[in-house]
Amino acid sequence: MSESILSLENLSKSYQVGEDEQAVLKAINLEIKKGEFISVLGPSGSGKSTLMNIVGLLDEPTAGQYFLSGKKVDHLDESELAGIRNKEIGFIFQQFQLLHRLNALQNVELPLIYTGIAAKERRKRAEEMLIRVGLEEKLRNLPNQLSGGQQQRVAIARALVTEPSILLADEPTGALDQKTGQQIMMLFRELHEEGKTIIMITHDMEVAKNSSRILHILDGELSEVKPS
Ligand SMILES: Nc1ncnc2c1ncn2[C@@H]1O[C@H](COP(=O)(O)OP(=O)(O)O)[C@@H](O)[C@H]1O
Ligand SMILES: [Mg+2]
Structure with missing residues:
Protein backbone atom coordinates (compact mmCIF):
# COMPACT_ATOMS: atom_id res chain seq x y z
CA MET A 1 0.00 0.00 0.00
CA SER A 2 1.33 3.43 -0.84
CA GLU A 3 1.22 6.07 1.83
CA SER A 4 -1.65 8.44 2.50
CA ILE A 5 -0.79 11.99 1.59
CA LEU A 6 -4.06 13.72 2.41
CA SER A 7 -6.99 12.86 4.60
CA LEU A 8 -10.21 14.74 5.33
CA GLU A 9 -12.38 13.57 8.21
CA ASN A 10 -15.97 14.83 8.54
CA LEU A 11 -14.86 18.09 7.01
CA SER A 12 -17.56 20.76 6.74
CA LYS A 13 -17.70 24.34 5.59
CA SER A 14 -20.61 26.70 6.01
CA TYR A 15 -21.12 30.39 5.45
CA GLN A 16 -23.29 32.78 7.39
CA VAL A 17 -25.55 34.48 4.85
CA GLY A 18 -27.68 37.04 6.68
CA GLU A 19 -29.65 35.08 9.27
CA ASP A 20 -29.03 31.76 7.56
CA GLU A 21 -26.19 29.33 7.76
CA GLN A 22 -25.45 27.89 4.32
CA ALA A 23 -23.71 24.49 4.36
CA VAL A 24 -21.37 24.34 1.35
CA LEU A 25 -19.37 21.20 2.28
CA LYS A 26 -21.17 18.54 4.33
CA ALA A 27 -19.06 16.17 6.46
CA ILE A 28 -16.68 15.16 3.70
CA ASN A 29 -14.44 12.11 4.17
CA LEU A 30 -11.60 11.55 1.74
CA GLU A 31 -8.26 9.79 1.71
CA ILE A 32 -5.75 10.33 -1.09
CA LYS A 33 -2.61 8.25 -1.53
CA LYS A 34 0.71 9.41 -2.90
CA GLY A 35 0.76 9.25 -6.71
CA GLU A 36 -3.01 9.28 -7.27
CA PHE A 37 -4.52 11.48 -9.98
CA ILE A 38 -7.96 12.43 -8.65
CA SER A 39 -10.75 14.29 -10.39
CA VAL A 40 -13.47 16.03 -8.45
CA LEU A 41 -16.41 16.35 -10.80
CA GLY A 42 -19.49 18.44 -10.06
CA PRO A 43 -21.80 21.12 -11.45
CA SER A 44 -21.45 24.84 -10.87
CA GLY A 45 -22.15 25.81 -7.25
CA SER A 46 -21.62 22.29 -5.87
CA GLY A 47 -18.66 23.32 -3.68
CA LYS A 48 -15.67 22.42 -5.87
CA SER A 49 -13.73 25.64 -5.43
CA THR A 50 -14.54 25.76 -1.71
CA LEU A 51 -13.08 22.27 -1.35
CA MET A 52 -10.04 23.24 -3.40
CA ASN A 53 -9.42 26.34 -1.29
CA ILE A 54 -9.54 24.31 1.92
CA VAL A 55 -7.35 21.52 0.54
CA GLY A 56 -4.94 24.21 -0.71
CA LEU A 57 -4.84 25.88 2.72
CA LEU A 58 -6.30 29.12 1.39
CA ASP A 59 -9.39 28.73 3.57
CA GLU A 60 -10.32 26.94 6.79
CA PRO A 61 -13.03 24.36 7.40
CA THR A 62 -15.84 25.13 9.84
CA ALA A 63 -15.63 21.63 11.35
CA GLY A 64 -13.74 18.37 10.91
CA GLN A 65 -10.11 17.47 10.45
CA TYR A 66 -7.56 17.79 7.67
CA PHE A 67 -4.24 15.92 7.65
CA LEU A 68 -1.61 16.73 5.02
CA SER A 69 1.56 14.60 4.82
CA GLY A 70 0.71 13.32 8.31
CA LYS A 71 0.34 16.76 9.88
CA LYS A 72 -2.92 18.18 11.19
CA VAL A 73 -3.43 21.41 9.26
CA ASP A 74 -7.07 22.42 9.78
CA HIS A 75 -6.50 25.17 12.33
CA LEU A 76 -3.05 26.67 12.01
CA ASP A 77 -2.20 30.35 12.15
CA GLU A 78 -1.67 32.26 8.91
CA SER A 79 2.15 32.13 8.91
CA GLU A 80 2.21 28.36 9.55
CA LEU A 81 -0.36 27.89 6.79
CA ALA A 82 1.64 29.99 4.35
CA GLY A 83 4.77 27.97 5.07
CA ILE A 84 3.06 24.61 4.52
CA ARG A 85 1.21 25.91 1.47
CA ASN A 86 4.44 27.03 -0.22
CA LYS A 87 6.18 23.76 0.52
CA GLU A 88 3.41 21.24 -0.10
CA ILE A 89 1.00 22.67 -2.68
CA GLY A 90 1.30 23.70 -6.33
CA PHE A 91 -1.73 25.59 -7.67
CA ILE A 92 -3.05 25.67 -11.21
CA PHE A 93 -6.05 27.86 -11.99
CA GLN A 94 -8.53 28.20 -14.83
CA GLN A 95 -7.32 31.72 -15.68
CA PHE A 96 -3.59 30.88 -15.34
CA GLN A 97 -2.97 33.81 -12.94
CA LEU A 98 0.42 34.74 -14.35
CA LEU A 99 1.99 38.11 -13.55
CA HIS A 100 1.72 40.09 -16.78
CA ARG A 101 4.83 42.23 -16.41
CA LEU A 102 7.04 39.18 -15.87
CA ASN A 103 8.24 36.85 -18.62
CA ALA A 104 7.79 33.07 -18.50
CA LEU A 105 11.09 32.46 -16.69
CA GLN A 106 10.42 35.19 -14.12
CA ASN A 107 6.91 33.85 -13.43
CA VAL A 108 8.27 30.35 -12.82
CA GLU A 109 11.15 31.62 -10.65
CA LEU A 110 8.82 33.58 -8.39
CA PRO A 111 7.81 30.82 -5.92
CA LEU A 112 11.50 29.97 -5.42
CA ILE A 113 12.31 33.48 -4.21
CA TYR A 114 10.61 32.67 -0.89
CA THR A 115 12.59 29.45 -0.43
CA GLY A 116 16.02 31.06 -0.09
CA ILE A 117 17.47 29.33 -3.16
CA ALA A 118 20.24 31.38 -4.81
CA ALA A 119 19.36 33.38 -7.94
CA LYS A 120 21.49 31.31 -10.33
CA GLU A 121 19.96 28.06 -9.11
CA ARG A 122 16.44 29.57 -9.30
CA ARG A 123 17.03 30.47 -12.93
CA LYS A 124 18.35 26.99 -13.70
CA ARG A 125 15.37 25.22 -12.08
CA ALA A 126 12.85 27.53 -13.78
CA GLU A 127 14.48 26.89 -17.16
CA GLU A 128 14.44 23.13 -16.62
CA MET A 129 10.77 23.21 -15.68
CA LEU A 130 9.81 25.32 -18.70
CA ILE A 131 11.72 22.91 -20.94
CA ARG A 132 9.84 20.04 -19.23
CA VAL A 133 6.47 21.56 -20.23
CA GLY A 134 7.62 22.18 -23.82
CA LEU A 135 8.36 25.91 -23.72
CA GLU A 136 12.10 25.95 -24.37
CA GLU A 137 11.59 28.51 -27.14
CA LYS A 138 9.40 30.86 -25.11
CA LEU A 139 11.49 31.43 -21.98
CA ARG A 140 11.52 35.23 -22.32
CA ASN A 141 8.02 35.77 -23.70
CA LEU A 142 5.56 37.81 -21.68
CA PRO A 143 2.20 36.13 -20.97
CA ASN A 144 0.44 38.23 -23.64
CA GLN A 145 2.97 36.90 -26.18
CA LEU A 146 1.81 33.34 -25.47
CA SER A 147 -1.31 31.37 -26.43
CA GLY A 148 -3.73 30.22 -23.72
CA GLY A 149 -2.30 26.71 -23.76
CA GLN A 150 1.25 28.07 -23.49
CA GLN A 151 0.25 30.33 -20.59
CA GLN A 152 -1.22 27.31 -18.81
CA ARG A 153 2.07 25.46 -19.37
CA VAL A 154 3.92 28.34 -17.72
CA ALA A 155 1.48 28.10 -14.80
CA ILE A 156 2.09 24.34 -14.58
CA ALA A 157 5.86 24.91 -14.56
CA ARG A 158 5.41 27.51 -11.81
CA ALA A 159 3.33 25.03 -9.78
CA LEU A 160 5.94 22.28 -10.18
CA VAL A 161 9.14 24.25 -9.61
CA THR A 162 8.99 24.02 -5.81
CA GLU A 163 8.50 20.23 -6.04
CA PRO A 164 5.23 20.28 -4.05
CA SER A 165 3.71 17.05 -2.72
CA ILE A 166 0.34 17.83 -4.35
CA LEU A 167 -0.68 19.60 -7.54
CA LEU A 168 -4.10 21.23 -7.18
CA ALA A 169 -5.82 22.28 -10.38
CA ASP A 170 -9.18 24.12 -10.46
CA GLU A 171 -10.75 23.75 -13.94
CA PRO A 172 -7.30 23.79 -15.65
CA THR A 173 -8.82 23.38 -19.13
CA GLY A 174 -11.83 25.64 -18.49
CA ALA A 175 -10.43 28.60 -20.44
CA LEU A 176 -8.98 26.54 -23.30
CA ASP A 177 -10.43 25.19 -26.53
CA GLN A 178 -10.98 21.44 -26.65
CA LYS A 179 -7.80 20.49 -28.52
CA THR A 180 -5.56 22.65 -26.32
CA GLY A 181 -7.34 21.26 -23.26
CA GLN A 182 -6.52 17.73 -24.42
CA GLN A 183 -2.85 18.67 -24.79
CA ILE A 184 -2.81 19.99 -21.24
CA MET A 185 -4.46 16.74 -20.06
CA MET A 186 -1.73 14.79 -21.87
CA LEU A 187 0.81 16.71 -19.80
CA PHE A 188 -1.13 15.93 -16.58
CA ASP A 204 -16.43 17.98 -17.57
CA MET A 205 -16.60 14.16 -17.50
CA GLU A 206 -14.35 13.90 -20.59
CA VAL A 207 -11.65 15.83 -18.73
CA ALA A 208 -12.19 13.78 -15.55
CA LYS A 209 -11.61 10.55 -17.49
CA ASN A 210 -7.91 11.40 -17.71
CA SER A 211 -7.50 10.75 -13.99
CA SER A 212 -7.07 7.47 -12.11
CA ARG A 213 -9.98 8.04 -9.73
CA ILE A 214 -13.13 10.14 -10.06
CA LEU A 215 -15.08 11.68 -7.17
CA HIS A 216 -18.40 13.40 -7.56
CA ILE A 217 -19.47 16.41 -5.55
CA LEU A 218 -23.12 17.42 -5.46
CA ASP A 219 -24.54 20.00 -3.04
CA GLY A 220 -21.44 19.72 -0.88
CA GLU A 221 -21.54 15.93 -0.56
CA LEU A 222 -18.70 13.83 -1.93
CA SER A 223 -19.11 10.35 -3.38
CA GLU A 224 -16.87 7.93 -5.21
CA VAL A 225 -17.62 7.17 -8.87
CA LYS A 226 -16.95 3.44 -9.20
CA PRO A 227 -15.00 2.42 -12.28
CA SER A 228 -17.40 0.88 -14.82
N1 LIG B 1 -17.83 33.54 0.72
C1 LIG B 1 -19.00 32.94 0.50
N2 LIG B 1 -20.10 33.32 1.21
C2 LIG B 1 -21.29 32.71 1.01
N3 LIG B 1 -21.50 31.70 0.13
C3 LIG B 1 -20.45 31.29 -0.59
C4 LIG B 1 -19.14 31.87 -0.46
N4 LIG B 1 -18.30 31.22 -1.31
C5 LIG B 1 -19.04 30.30 -1.95
N5 LIG B 1 -20.33 30.33 -1.52
C6 LIG B 1 -21.43 29.46 -1.99
O1 LIG B 1 -21.00 28.11 -1.87
C7 LIG B 1 -21.51 27.32 -2.94
C8 LIG B 1 -20.36 26.60 -3.62
O2 LIG B 1 -19.50 27.53 -4.27
P1 LIG B 1 -18.17 27.06 -5.03
O3 LIG B 1 -17.34 26.27 -4.10
O4 LIG B 1 -17.55 28.27 -5.64
O5 LIG B 1 -18.80 26.12 -6.15
P2 LIG B 1 -18.18 25.57 -7.54
O6 LIG B 1 -16.72 25.86 -7.55
O7 LIG B 1 -18.51 24.11 -7.53
O8 LIG B 1 -18.93 26.29 -8.62
C9 LIG B 1 -22.27 28.27 -3.85
O9 LIG B 1 -23.64 28.15 -3.56
C10 LIG B 1 -21.74 29.64 -3.45
O10 LIG B 1 -22.73 30.60 -3.67
MG1 LIG C 1 -15.47 26.84 -8.97
Missing part, protein backbone atom coordinates in the same frame (compact mmCIF):
# COMPACT_ATOMS: atom_id res chain seq x y z
CA ARG A 189 -1.13 12.23 -17.50
CA GLU A 190 2.63 12.31 -18.00
CA LEU A 191 3.09 14.01 -14.62
CA HIS A 192 0.91 11.31 -13.05
CA GLU A 193 3.07 8.61 -14.67
CA GLU A 194 6.12 10.34 -13.19
CA GLY A 195 4.55 9.85 -9.75
CA LYS A 196 3.03 13.27 -9.05
CA THR A 197 -0.09 13.44 -6.88
CA ILE A 198 -2.76 15.52 -8.62
CA ILE A 199 -6.19 16.73 -7.55
CA MET A 200 -8.11 18.25 -10.43
CA ILE A 201 -11.45 19.96 -10.26
CA THR A 202 -13.66 19.95 -13.32
CA HIS A 203 -17.28 19.96 -14.42
Whole structure:
Protein backbone atom coordinates (compact mmCIF):
# COMPACT_ATOMS: atom_id res chain seq x y z
CA MET A 1 0.00 0.00 0.00
CA SER A 2 1.33 3.43 -0.84
CA GLU A 3 1.22 6.07 1.83
CA SER A 4 -1.65 8.44 2.50
CA ILE A 5 -0.79 11.99 1.59
CA LEU A 6 -4.06 13.72 2.41
CA SER A 7 -6.99 12.86 4.60
CA LEU A 8 -10.21 14.74 5.33
CA GLU A 9 -12.38 13.57 8.21
CA ASN A 10 -15.97 14.83 8.54
CA LEU A 11 -14.86 18.09 7.01
CA SER A 12 -17.56 20.76 6.74
CA LYS A 13 -17.70 24.34 5.59
CA SER A 14 -20.61 26.70 6.01
CA TYR A 15 -21.12 30.39 5.45
CA GLN A 16 -23.29 32.78 7.39
CA VAL A 17 -25.55 34.48 4.85
CA GLY A 18 -27.68 37.04 6.68
CA GLU A 19 -29.65 35.08 9.27
CA ASP A 20 -29.03 31.76 7.56
CA GLU A 21 -26.19 29.33 7.76
CA GLN A 22 -25.45 27.89 4.32
CA ALA A 23 -23.71 24.49 4.36
CA VAL A 24 -21.37 24.34 1.35
CA LEU A 25 -19.37 21.20 2.28
CA LYS A 26 -21.17 18.54 4.33
CA ALA A 27 -19.06 16.17 6.46
CA ILE A 28 -16.68 15.16 3.70
CA ASN A 29 -14.44 12.11 4.17
CA LEU A 30 -11.60 11.55 1.74
CA GLU A 31 -8.26 9.79 1.71
CA ILE A 32 -5.75 10.33 -1.09
CA LYS A 33 -2.61 8.25 -1.53
CA LYS A 34 0.71 9.41 -2.90
CA GLY A 35 0.76 9.25 -6.71
CA GLU A 36 -3.01 9.28 -7.27
CA PHE A 37 -4.52 11.48 -9.98
CA ILE A 38 -7.96 12.43 -8.65
CA SER A 39 -10.75 14.29 -10.39
CA VAL A 40 -13.47 16.03 -8.45
CA LEU A 41 -16.41 16.35 -10.80
CA GLY A 42 -19.49 18.44 -10.06
CA PRO A 43 -21.80 21.12 -11.45
CA SER A 44 -21.45 24.84 -10.87
CA GLY A 45 -22.15 25.81 -7.25
CA SER A 46 -21.62 22.29 -5.87
CA GLY A 47 -18.66 23.32 -3.68
CA LYS A 48 -15.67 22.42 -5.87
CA SER A 49 -13.73 25.64 -5.43
CA THR A 50 -14.54 25.76 -1.71
CA LEU A 51 -13.08 22.27 -1.35
CA MET A 52 -10.04 23.24 -3.40
CA ASN A 53 -9.42 26.34 -1.29
CA ILE A 54 -9.54 24.31 1.92
CA VAL A 55 -7.35 21.52 0.54
CA GLY A 56 -4.94 24.21 -0.71
CA LEU A 57 -4.84 25.88 2.72
CA LEU A 58 -6.30 29.12 1.39
CA ASP A 59 -9.39 28.73 3.57
CA GLU A 60 -10.32 26.94 6.79
CA PRO A 61 -13.03 24.36 7.40
CA THR A 62 -15.84 25.13 9.84
CA ALA A 63 -15.63 21.63 11.35
CA GLY A 64 -13.74 18.37 10.91
CA GLN A 65 -10.11 17.47 10.45
CA TYR A 66 -7.56 17.79 7.67
CA PHE A 67 -4.24 15.92 7.65
CA LEU A 68 -1.61 16.73 5.02
CA SER A 69 1.56 14.60 4.82
CA GLY A 70 0.71 13.32 8.31
CA LYS A 71 0.34 16.76 9.88
CA LYS A 72 -2.92 18.18 11.19
CA VAL A 73 -3.43 21.41 9.26
CA ASP A 74 -7.07 22.42 9.78
CA HIS A 75 -6.50 25.17 12.33
CA LEU A 76 -3.05 26.67 12.01
CA ASP A 77 -2.20 30.35 12.15
CA GLU A 78 -1.67 32.26 8.91
CA SER A 79 2.15 32.13 8.91
CA GLU A 80 2.21 28.36 9.55
CA LEU A 81 -0.36 27.89 6.79
CA ALA A 82 1.64 29.99 4.35
CA GLY A 83 4.77 27.97 5.07
CA ILE A 84 3.06 24.61 4.52
CA ARG A 85 1.21 25.91 1.47
CA ASN A 86 4.44 27.03 -0.22
CA LYS A 87 6.18 23.76 0.52
CA GLU A 88 3.41 21.24 -0.10
CA ILE A 89 1.00 22.67 -2.68
CA GLY A 90 1.30 23.70 -6.33
CA PHE A 91 -1.73 25.59 -7.67
CA ILE A 92 -3.05 25.67 -11.21
CA PHE A 93 -6.05 27.86 -11.99
CA GLN A 94 -8.53 28.20 -14.83
CA GLN A 95 -7.32 31.72 -15.68
CA PHE A 96 -3.59 30.88 -15.34
CA GLN A 97 -2.97 33.81 -12.94
CA LEU A 98 0.42 34.74 -14.35
CA LEU A 99 1.99 38.11 -13.55
CA HIS A 100 1.72 40.09 -16.78
CA ARG A 101 4.83 42.23 -16.41
CA LEU A 102 7.04 39.18 -15.87
CA ASN A 103 8.24 36.85 -18.62
CA ALA A 104 7.79 33.07 -18.50
CA LEU A 105 11.09 32.46 -16.69
CA GLN A 106 10.42 35.19 -14.12
CA ASN A 107 6.91 33.85 -13.43
CA VAL A 108 8.27 30.35 -12.82
CA GLU A 109 11.15 31.62 -10.65
CA LEU A 110 8.82 33.58 -8.39
CA PRO A 111 7.81 30.82 -5.92
CA LEU A 112 11.50 29.97 -5.42
CA ILE A 113 12.31 33.48 -4.21
CA TYR A 114 10.61 32.67 -0.89
CA THR A 115 12.59 29.45 -0.43
CA GLY A 116 16.02 31.06 -0.09
CA ILE A 117 17.47 29.33 -3.16
CA ALA A 118 20.24 31.38 -4.81
CA ALA A 119 19.36 33.38 -7.94
CA LYS A 120 21.49 31.31 -10.33
CA GLU A 121 19.96 28.06 -9.11
CA ARG A 122 16.44 29.57 -9.30
CA ARG A 123 17.03 30.47 -12.93
CA LYS A 124 18.35 26.99 -13.70
CA ARG A 125 15.37 25.22 -12.08
CA ALA A 126 12.85 27.53 -13.78
CA GLU A 127 14.48 26.89 -17.16
CA GLU A 128 14.44 23.13 -16.62
CA MET A 129 10.77 23.21 -15.68
CA LEU A 130 9.81 25.32 -18.70
CA ILE A 131 11.72 22.91 -20.94
CA ARG A 132 9.84 20.04 -19.23
CA VAL A 133 6.47 21.56 -20.23
CA GLY A 134 7.62 22.18 -23.82
CA LEU A 135 8.36 25.91 -23.72
CA GLU A 136 12.10 25.95 -24.37
CA GLU A 137 11.59 28.51 -27.14
CA LYS A 138 9.40 30.86 -25.11
CA LEU A 139 11.49 31.43 -21.98
CA ARG A 140 11.52 35.23 -22.32
CA ASN A 141 8.02 35.77 -23.70
CA LEU A 142 5.56 37.81 -21.68
CA PRO A 143 2.20 36.13 -20.97
CA ASN A 144 0.44 38.23 -23.64
CA GLN A 145 2.97 36.90 -26.18
CA LEU A 146 1.81 33.34 -25.47
CA SER A 147 -1.31 31.37 -26.43
CA GLY A 148 -3.73 30.22 -23.72
CA GLY A 149 -2.30 26.71 -23.76
CA GLN A 150 1.25 28.07 -23.49
CA GLN A 151 0.25 30.33 -20.59
CA GLN A 152 -1.22 27.31 -18.81
CA ARG A 153 2.07 25.46 -19.37
CA VAL A 154 3.92 28.34 -17.72
CA ALA A 155 1.48 28.10 -14.80
CA ILE A 156 2.09 24.34 -14.58
CA ALA A 157 5.86 24.91 -14.56
CA ARG A 158 5.41 27.51 -11.81
CA ALA A 159 3.33 25.03 -9.78
CA LEU A 160 5.94 22.28 -10.18
CA VAL A 161 9.14 24.25 -9.61
CA THR A 162 8.99 24.02 -5.81
CA GLU A 163 8.50 20.23 -6.04
CA PRO A 164 5.23 20.28 -4.05
CA SER A 165 3.71 17.05 -2.72
CA ILE A 166 0.34 17.83 -4.35
CA LEU A 167 -0.68 19.60 -7.54
CA LEU A 168 -4.10 21.23 -7.18
CA ALA A 169 -5.82 22.28 -10.38
CA ASP A 170 -9.18 24.12 -10.46
CA GLU A 171 -10.75 23.75 -13.94
CA PRO A 172 -7.30 23.79 -15.65
CA THR A 173 -8.82 23.38 -19.13
CA GLY A 174 -11.83 25.64 -18.49
CA ALA A 175 -10.43 28.60 -20.44
CA LEU A 176 -8.98 26.54 -23.30
CA ASP A 177 -10.43 25.19 -26.53
CA GLN A 178 -10.98 21.44 -26.65
CA LYS A 179 -7.80 20.49 -28.52
CA THR A 180 -5.56 22.65 -26.32
CA GLY A 181 -7.34 21.26 -23.26
CA GLN A 182 -6.52 17.73 -24.42
CA GLN A 183 -2.85 18.67 -24.79
CA ILE A 184 -2.81 19.99 -21.24
CA MET A 185 -4.46 16.74 -20.06
CA MET A 186 -1.73 14.79 -21.87
CA LEU A 187 0.81 16.71 -19.80
CA PHE A 188 -1.13 15.93 -16.58
CA ARG A 189 -1.13 12.23 -17.50
CA GLU A 190 2.63 12.31 -18.00
CA LEU A 191 3.09 14.01 -14.62
CA HIS A 192 0.91 11.31 -13.05
CA GLU A 193 3.07 8.61 -14.67
CA GLU A 194 6.12 10.34 -13.19
CA GLY A 195 4.55 9.85 -9.75
CA LYS A 196 3.03 13.27 -9.05
CA THR A 197 -0.09 13.44 -6.88
CA ILE A 198 -2.76 15.52 -8.62
CA ILE A 199 -6.19 16.73 -7.55
CA MET A 200 -8.11 18.25 -10.43
CA ILE A 201 -11.45 19.96 -10.26
CA THR A 202 -13.66 19.95 -13.32
CA HIS A 203 -17.28 19.96 -14.42
CA ASP A 204 -16.43 17.98 -17.57
CA MET A 205 -16.60 14.16 -17.50
CA GLU A 206 -14.35 13.90 -20.59
CA VAL A 207 -11.65 15.83 -18.73
CA ALA A 208 -12.19 13.78 -15.55
CA LYS A 209 -11.61 10.55 -17.49
CA ASN A 210 -7.91 11.40 -17.71
CA SER A 211 -7.50 10.75 -13.99
CA SER A 212 -7.07 7.47 -12.11
CA ARG A 213 -9.98 8.04 -9.73
CA ILE A 214 -13.13 10.14 -10.06
CA LEU A 215 -15.08 11.68 -7.17
CA HIS A 216 -18.40 13.40 -7.56
CA ILE A 217 -19.47 16.41 -5.55
CA LEU A 218 -23.12 17.42 -5.46
CA ASP A 219 -24.54 20.00 -3.04
CA GLY A 220 -21.44 19.72 -0.88
CA GLU A 221 -21.54 15.93 -0.56
CA LEU A 222 -18.70 13.83 -1.93
CA SER A 223 -19.11 10.35 -3.38
CA GLU A 224 -16.87 7.93 -5.21
CA VAL A 225 -17.62 7.17 -8.87
CA LYS A 226 -16.95 3.44 -9.20
CA PRO A 227 -15.00 2.42 -12.28
CA SER A 228 -17.40 0.88 -14.82
N1 LIG B 1 -17.83 33.54 0.72
C1 LIG B 1 -19.00 32.94 0.50
N2 LIG B 1 -20.10 33.32 1.21
C2 LIG B 1 -21.29 32.71 1.01
N3 LIG B 1 -21.50 31.70 0.13
C3 LIG B 1 -20.45 31.29 -0.59
C4 LIG B 1 -19.14 31.87 -0.46
N4 LIG B 1 -18.30 31.22 -1.31
C5 LIG B 1 -19.04 30.30 -1.95
N5 LIG B 1 -20.33 30.33 -1.52
C6 LIG B 1 -21.43 29.46 -1.99
O1 LIG B 1 -21.00 28.11 -1.87
C7 LIG B 1 -21.51 27.32 -2.94
C8 LIG B 1 -20.36 26.60 -3.62
O2 LIG B 1 -19.50 27.53 -4.27
P1 LIG B 1 -18.17 27.06 -5.03
O3 LIG B 1 -17.34 26.27 -4.10
O4 LIG B 1 -17.55 28.27 -5.64
O5 LIG B 1 -18.80 26.12 -6.15
P2 LIG B 1 -18.18 25.57 -7.54
O6 LIG B 1 -16.72 25.86 -7.55
O7 LIG B 1 -18.51 24.11 -7.53
O8 LIG B 1 -18.93 26.29 -8.62
C9 LIG B 1 -22.27 28.27 -3.85
O9 LIG B 1 -23.64 28.15 -3.56
C10 LIG B 1 -21.74 29.64 -3.45
O10 LIG B 1 -22.73 30.60 -3.67
MG1 LIG C 1 -15.47 26.84 -8.97
